[in-house]
Amino acid sequence: MSQYQTIGLSSEMDGAWVNLSDAKNSIDDETEDMPDRVRRVRFDLKELLKFYSITISPRRHERLVQFYSDELKSLFQVRFEYLSQQHKVDFILLRNFIRREQRQLHLDQKAQKTAGFLLPFAPLIVALCESRQDVDEMNGDKTAGALDAIKRGICQTQAEVEAGKLHTSKTTAYKATQILNELCGHLQELLRFYSSYDPMFDWWATKPWQEANAAISQYLSVIQTKLVATRPDAEDEIIGEPIGRAGLLVELEAEMIPYTPKELISLAEEKYKWCQEQMIAASEELGYGKDWKKALEYVKTLSVPPGQQTQLVMQLAREGTEFVQKHDLVTVPKIADETYRMFTMSAERQKENPFFLGGPSIIVSSPTADMPHELKKMVMRGNNTHFSRATAFHELIPGHRLQLYMGKRHNSHRDMFETPFFVEGWAMYWELVFWEMGNFFKSPEDRIGTLFWRMHRCARIIFSLKFHLGEMTPQECVDLLVNWVGHERSNAEAEVRRSFTGDYSPLYQVGYMLGALQIFELRNEVLREGRLKEKAFHDQVLKANTMPIELLRALVLGLELTPDYKAKWRFY
Template sequence: MLSRGAGRVGRVSTAPETTGAPQRPASPIDDVADAHVATYAALDPFDATALGLPGHDHEVTDLSPAGHEARADATRATLAQLDGLAPADEVDTITLAAMRERLGLDLELHEAGETLADLNVIASPVQGMRDVFDLMGTDGADAWSTIAQRLAGLPQAGAGYVESLRLAASRGRVPAIRQVREAITQAEELADASSSFFTSFVTSPEAAAAVEAGGDALRADLERGAEAARRTYADLVTFLRDELAPQAPEADAAGRERYALWSRYFLGATVDLDETYQWGLEELARVVAEQEAVAAEIAGPGATVEQAVAALDADPSRRLEGTEALQRWMQETSDAAVAALDGVHFTIPDAIRTLECRIAPTQNGGIYYTGPSDDFSRPGRMWWSVPPEVTTFNTWREKTTVFHEGVPGHHLQVGQAVYNRAQLNSWRRLACWVSGHGEGWALYAERLMADLGHLDDPGDRLGMLDGQRMRAARVVLDLGVHLGLEAPERWGGGTWDADKAWEFLRANVNMPEQFIRFELNRYLGWPGQAPSYKIGQRIWEQIRDGAAATAQQRGEAFDLRAFHARALGMGALPLDVLRTALA
């Protein structure tokens, strides 16, 4: 797999402005990295679209066992080529370490059968075959003709996916029944002509305008494509319900061996899982204490967090009605952050100053970021997927979210890497994504904005702490359930399970119950991913504090702005590689 999985190979002819840094000559290691990206884009067109690479948007990814093996073969070939090369400079040294770690883990996951059995509620082909259309161009008849071709190809992708799940099941690897049932529900909605995204997509105003220019042939192609997509999901429902569900285990826990592998993948680092669980309990307690102190500022001495939340929710100045108001507020908040930080705490190139804030076409409650294309013709975007029943939004909760997804969070981090073509090859700029690095940075960025005075309002600060509390709780829950650890007496004692996790989340996450239920299902089906946010933040802070201590030992002033610029200029890295690179 290309490591950016959920969010973005080759070089394109139309380059954005240069970084101002001197152009570094491409090395043999860069050539291998660039070739790997180009090869992989051809083998995984869905990822190519996510990465913003042209030429593959009309194609679908081969999700069959043969497709997985072809991508594994490409990875093996790249690693073999790298084994014969010596780094020419520090950039090469970092590239070599990062590629060996990422590609090596890709192969470990493949050989363990994890990629064949890929099914969960948020980040598997069940969602990916649909979500890729959010990233495709929709401007003009040619763009919609490309969409029609990909829609027509979905039955092939879906059939390959079923073949992989069937093979994995024959080898004893079946996702938990909770994930299968939720996937069935999602697929049923996409298969139903009356509710399917594909129905509304090909009849949207953008599609209608394209059809007006492209004529009846394009309309017919889009209608056939939408029908093919719905049929793909109907066939998937039949397989999941009739064949896979009867084999699916009740147990949600991944177990220590699987969990350790996924933890290394999501962090790019090896951590002591038992020590991290204890730290998670301590961090949760620390954040709760901080919340209680802020609650007293909001609602008076002795006030509970719940009382402070009620006071904030009742404040009409902190409330938005409707998604149009939400979108405007997101954009205004993002633009203001860029203006305030640029030239003061960060140097933000013009190409990165644009972040589009959008309401997502999906309605599952998620908030996420997608990066810019290689040439920045598609800008970075923050998406909010709003359930239909949710019409009121509280700004005190979400200001920190805009910083997380935008600037100085994901958009600055990802955009800076894409922009740095003078120093980094395409794999480093576009294809390397490590959740602990990226999500850890975004949580680090939220705390940074508080430290810089952008969350001085007690309500906004409580919102930031609300998010930090949820991320700390996820460390405890995820490790506790998947490793079968002992739950504290306060949360029921005995071994962690889904029922204890539900009560634990309800007590620590200030969200409507439908959001909490989705989040719990996500954690149970995606071991190791949710803790990577808070553990990644912990490692980022350790690296920063280590750099500050080194500067102090040398009698030098620690330049935080320079530290951030150097770290972000390297692009996404496995956290162990980042630690070594910044030492």
């Protein structure tokens, strides 16, 4: 027997001896590293949500409760002390994600129960649709009876609403319409599955299905008219769901922001005051004295003629890319700069997105031919040349376009942990850097343009937090944007609408300014200590991919982490 047979065959690779027997054992153990664990949890959850798709279903709730509990228990069996710094960050990211999902599941169930008295027939719909999900044997007679009972339940509840016997808040009524719209979709899927494939369904259930579906549509209209809307132009009314101080604290903990809502409002007010001082300085340069709102109104008139906004935006986008390359601030891969496209935004979509949208491409807001005359003028004023100059690079390079491009190529498993404090914070951070450099926003008009956006981000913190604290109504939020920032009213309404009725987290609008301030402070810390050059710092941030900035700081600075690590960085 040879020496190698006695001790186990070894091989030399890169100057290090590796025992192949040990390697085989580690493979047999099938140890899951943290990136693979994150990917598995992400796709397992996706599969569960796809199958258990009825959000008010008790069965779905129980299955998700079990999934989160099992995954959290499994995660804490990992030997944290043996993990690399990168994988420790992944551990904490996954821990926070699971705990946040657990809390959100509980909050969702609570909101659904609150709206349940408007939907007493909903369990019948859930049972019917879950039977279809499980592909139970079709009983046409029984299915028809269930659909008829659903119709009768809807009609009875509708009669009580119309008679004024059922009262609730607009928020709860709005939640009921969301649930009802979803249930309607599940019933439509049931029809598509059985219709024409099962003759007994066609004979028994098609007619009752049509009647139940019509009843849902009519009841939806009644809820919207009687309980949600209060004014003639109700289709444009802004309805949201305040989550309260406790809900905000939960969200802040998940985003690793160790400040209270009141502290953040004070921060925003302080930053707004600084913006006002800078606005007055620019206003005085333009000859408007201390009346900065007059200077702002002048800047709003400096827009390009109809049809030329796309050319302006493309010119400004290229300017941003050239600036960061000239000053060697961040790596810009050739394909990232070469392949993004531009699109224009429909008039309907501009009700929620009055300005640019960006990322993989850039979508430009500008007047459309069928807009009313006054609205056209407001859209042009809100997307003037100097406002646009401060946002084109935000959406493309070095902002969202570069960020998303790099995120798909580096640590892509962290996409699951998307946070506005990283996503929007990174894009706004460059506005702070360009301002500090002093050679990008040179003219008073340009400075007013970027200060407008900075004031806007301060106002976002104030109005979104106060709305969720129950201290401001949506209309008061609109008024704040008009009076404090100088928004066109149509643009202010669109901003508030997308904040509260779109697919945005409660802290999304807070994330712009706070995330930017966090990254800016981390940059200054790194440069002061001489840890990295500026370009290397920016490249490292992009390659780290999305996460709360406090964890990014721990990664960049190599700070000590523990399994129960909590936010503690007072960045401002």
